[in-house]
Amino acid sequence: MGTISLKNISKSFGSTQVLNNLNVDINDGEFLTLVGPSGCGKSTLLRIIAGLEQQTSGDVLIDNKNVNRVRASERDLAMVFQSYALYPHLTVRKNLETPLRLRDYNAFERLPLIGNFSPSKKEKTESINQLVNKTSETLKISELLDRKPGQLSGGQRQRVALGRAMVREPVAFLMDEPLSNLDAALRVHMRSELSELHNSLKTTFVYVTHDQAEALTMSSRMAVMIDGNLLQLDTPQEVYDNPSSLSVAQFVGSPKINIFKGTSDSSGTVSFLNVNLKRKSSESNTDLHIGIRPEHLEITNESNDNTFSGTVAYRENLGSDIFFHVNIEDGSNKIIVRGLPQFTHQISNGSGVNIKRVSNKALLFNQAGMRVQFNNAMG
Amino acid sequence: MEAKQYIGEGWKHAILIIGAIVVMLPFYMMVSMSLKSQQEIQSISGGLIGAQETQTFPVCVKTGYSEETCTMKPYQYNYWFAFEKAPIPRYLMNGVIVTLSIFIIQVLVALPCAYALAKLRFYGREFVFSMVLFCLLIPVHGIALPLYVMLAQAGLVDTYSALILPWTISVFGIFLMRQFFMTVPDELIDAARMDGMGEYAIVWKVMLPTAIPALLAFAIFSVVAHWNDYFWPRMVITGNRDLFTPPLGIREFRGGIDSDEFGPMMASIVTVTVPLIVAFIIAQKRFIEGITLTGMK
Numbered sequence: 001m002g003t004i005s006l007k008n009i010s011k012s013f014g015s016t017q018v019l020n021n022l023n024v025d026i027n028d029g030e031f032l033t034l035v036g037p038s039g040c041g042k043s044t045l046l047r048i049i050a051g052l053e054q055q056t057s058g059d060v061l062i063d064n065k066n067v068n069r070v071r072a073s074e075r076d077l078a079m080v081f082q083s084y085a086l087y088p089h090l091t092v093r094k095n096l097e098t099p100l101r102l103r104d105y106n107a108f109e110r111l112p113l114i115g116n117f118s119p120s121k122k123e124k125t126e127s128i129n130q131l132v133n134k135t136s137e138t139l140k141i142s143e144l145l146d147r148k149p150g151q152l153s154g155g156q157r158q159r160v161a162l163g164r165a166m167v168r169e170p171v172a173f174l175m176d177e178p179l180s181n182l183d184a185a186l187r188v189h190m191r192s193e194l195s196e197l198h199n200s201l202k203t204t205f206v207y208v209t210h211d212q213a214e215a216l217t218m219s220s221r222m223a224v225m226i227d228g229n230l231l232q233l234d235t236p237q238e239v240y241d242n243p244s245s246l247s248v249a250q251f252v253g254s255p256k257i258n259i260f261k262g263t264s265d266s267s268g269t270v271s272f273l274n275v276n277l278k279r280k281s282s283e284s285n286t287d288l289h290i291g292i293r294p295e296h297l298e299i300t301n302e303s304n305d306n307t308f309s310g311t312v313a314y315r316e317n318l319g320s321d322i323f324f325h326v327n328i329e330d331g332s333n334k335i336i337v338r339g340l341p342q343f344t345h346q347i348s349n350g351s352g353v354n355i356k357r358v359s360n361k362a363l364l365f366n367q368a369g370m371r372v373q374f375n376n377a378m379g
Numbered sequence: 380m381e382a383k384q385y386i387g388e389g390w391k392h393a394i395l396i397i398g399a400i401v402v403m404l405p406f407y408m409m410v411s412m413s414l415k416s417q418q419e420i421q422s423i424s425g426g427l428i429g430a431q432e433t434q435t436f437p438v439c440v441k442t443g444y445s446e447e448t449c450t451m452k453p454y455q456y457n458y459w460f461a462f463e464k465a466p467i468p469r470y471l472m473n474g475v476i477v478t479l480s481i482f483i484i485q486v487l488v489a490l491p492c493a494y495a496l497a498k499l500r501f502y503g504r505e506f507v508f509s510m511v512l513f514c515l516l517i518p519v520h521g522i523a524l525p526l527y528v529m530l531a532q533a534g535l536v537d538t539y540s541a542l543i544l545p546w547t548i549s550v551f552g553i554f555l556m557r558q559f560f561m562t563v564p565d566e567l568i569d570a571a572r573m574d575g576m577g578e579y580a581i582v583w584k585v586m587l588p589t590a591i592p593a594l595l596a597f598a599i600f601s602v603v604a605h606w607n608d609y610f611w612p613r614m615v616i617t618g619n620r621d622l623f624t625p626p627l628g629i630r631e632f633r634g635g636i637d638s639d640e641f642g643p644m645m646a647s648i649v650t651v652t653v654p655l656i657v658a659f660i661i662a663q664k665r666f667i668e669g670i671t672l673t674g675m676k
Contacts, residue, residue: 085566
């Protein structure tokens with residue numbers, strides 16, 4: 001079992017409020033990602049779960065037991081740190097053994113030399129060795145066991161840090177940006193490995209990252225945090241398709257969502273630039289933000305009341321897609337449009353283009369940045 | 380181009396060599412004098428080791444040895460007489476006992492203090508640390524008298540405790556280790572806490588091994604200072620020759636009828652200095668290697 005509940009968690013350092021009344025329920029076996037820009041309090045929240053930091057108010061429950069007064073070492077959680085935090089003076093084997101020794105040996109058995117006289121120690125040592133060997137085989141680090149962390153590459157250290165967390169079979173893993181020190185290729189590779197590991201271990205993972213791509217690819221649910229507030233907690237697809245607020249929409253998705261300034265008239269018809277949306281807004285007679293993701297805009301030859309025109313300022317070729325950074329004609333906006341290479345490869349910087357939107361994909365937000373629904377889904 | 384480079388390097392080396400000679404010269408004199416006869420020392424002749432003529436030494440005879448025993452080569456005489464006149468092994472042992480006890484207790488005190496000052500958050504931490512810095516400013520000689528009075532009141536004058544106790548809390552050690560611990564990443568300590576270590580276990584099992592280079596630097600400082608200390612042992616060891624430390628021992632060769640017996644005196648100084656030099660050479664290798672924190676990033 002590994003359920004974690006956070007109830008009304010607040011944290012302030014002096015007069016700075018870092019976390020603002022957070023409520024999260026993490027299910028057993030879930031891969032939950034805490035994602036947000038740096039400084040949003042996600043690492044602090046993880047450290048509160050771990051017991052390394054004390055919340056100012058609120059409760060942390062692990063398996064329905066209140067652990068507010070339980071020390072980090074007794075919460076049976078394992079943590080993987082951004083810098084891996086391996087013991088630099090110990091070999092990989094000793095690094096993996098350390099949490100087990102501390103858990104299994106009693107105080108007498110941990111004493112140097114005379115501890116060896118304890119009758120039960122031999123048996124425990126054997127089981128520790130077995131666990132270390134098993135874990136190192138799973139992570140394919142068996143051949144590294146006699147090296148010291150200083151002699152390992154970044155990816156290898158990452159595995160050892162994972163191993164040190166896994167070996168104890170904790171109720172949940174806490175990971176604080178574990179991939180951010182790796183190079184890009186290895187990071188993408190480790191994403192899939194972590195997902196596989198999660199599938200085979202079936203243990204709860206709580207994963208902190210500022211990289212929305214990691215959150216989208218790995219998690220079963222993601223919690224978007226901005227400025228100490230939990231803005232949305234849902235599956236990655238739902239967060240992407242249906243963001244609850246403008247900040248979430250802008251944070252999730254790469255390249256960023258395009259935001260247009262628009263208005264709704266008395267009937268709820270939304271218009272921006274020269275375009276009128278067919279769906280009616282539930283809020284009438286107001287200024288709105290209209291969000292359209294780059295893949296929901298197309299470059300077209302048509303020119304009608306559903307298109308607008310602009311000039312390509314910069315062309316970003318990723319091979320599978322080309323992103324066009326386009327200055328809109330009236331100079332108000334700079335937007336990003338995705339184009340498929342087979343249709344758009346001849347378009348170069350400085351050329352004028354017409355842009356059409358894919359219907360039914362626009363998102364509305366009011367002036368406060370909150371989501372505004374459409375009245376009907378007619379298109 | 381290359382020739383120019385050599386000239387530039389040559390200048391640097393010339394200056395360094397001159398500096399090295401200036402520093403080494405007293406050692407050269409010490410070793411040389413410990414090998415030569417009294418006449419050669421006084422007439423500044425004989426080069427490094429002198430003529431080494433077998434002769435009879437008058438001071439030795441005056442002390443009460445037979446003429447036959449006192450007839451030998453100067454280098455033999457100097458070292459033999461030094462050991463004969465003063466129990467030098469005993470002094471060396473005292474030196475080892477005192478300096479090691481001081482160093483070990485200093486580490487036992489300084490590491491937990493430094494850890495608390497560097498890594499634990501508690502009310503008044505900055506104040507405590509500023510007090511540590513303040514204590515760095517107090518000269519030892521300024522508090523020597525009150526310290527002596529306290530030890531005398533406690534009946535500890537003329538004991539090992541008097542030599543060791545006043546030095547067991549080293550504010551310099553606390554300061555040095557605190558500065559080093561500040562560079563140890565917090566995540567390493569958090570990882571140890573997650574693994575189930577208590578705060579004392581963290582100090583001895585995580586902080587101590589990573590701090591070996593800093594600790595060695597401190598060891599050299601502490602051991603050299605207390606091995607060579609003359610002032611404090613002179614104050615608290617008033618009569619008992621069995622408690623003399625090496626610098627006090629050397630003093631045995633001063634004063635009295637044989638006050639100008641430089642040969643044996645220098646021989647005893649060589650014996651007292653050599654252990655330190657050997658210890659330093661051994662420590663130096665570890666000192667430079669160190670344990671880096673490269674496993675962290």
